[in-house]
Structures are given as C-alpha cells and as structure tokens.
Amino acid sequence: MNLNVLFFAAARDAVGTDTVTVDVPDGSTVGELQQLMIQRTPQLERWSQALLWAVNNRYAGCNQVLHASDVIACFPPVSGG
Secondary structure (H helix, E strand, O other), X not given: OXXXXXXXXXXXXXXXXXEEEEEOOOOOEHHHHHHHHHXXXXXXXXXXXXXXXXXXXXXXXXXXEOOOOOOEEEEOOOOOO
C-alpha cells in the first residue's frame, strides 16, 4: 500500500522534503515504517529512539497498524514554552 508521510522540523531537513510517498506491505506498523524511513534516510538515525509519529492527528506507538487512508506525520522531539 502507498502511504504519504509528512515530515516536520529537523526531520523534514533530514529527509529533504516535507512529504514522501512510500510503498509498504498491508498490515505494516509505525515501527516498520520508521525502520524503512531510517534505511532510506540514514540522517534520521540520530533521532531513532525519540522520533514522534502521529497517525490521523493522534500520537501513535510503534505497534500501531497503518492503513492506506491514514495521514501520517513524523517529527523529532520538540521543546518550547
């Protein structure tokens, strides 16, 4: 299935664009998607333990199963006040 993944902040800088379309097997999880993105863009490795993922505007854990209609976003840890 094809998924569109949105990237923000330093994750966008690492990937070099704000949106990437990836083809993953049906039933793939957020964790599997993260591994694929790190393989494709090794610069993301520096945040591998702390990347935040959202699916349909809700934070998602690594075991969440993805669907073709999902809106997926990735961003590094954020701070602010």
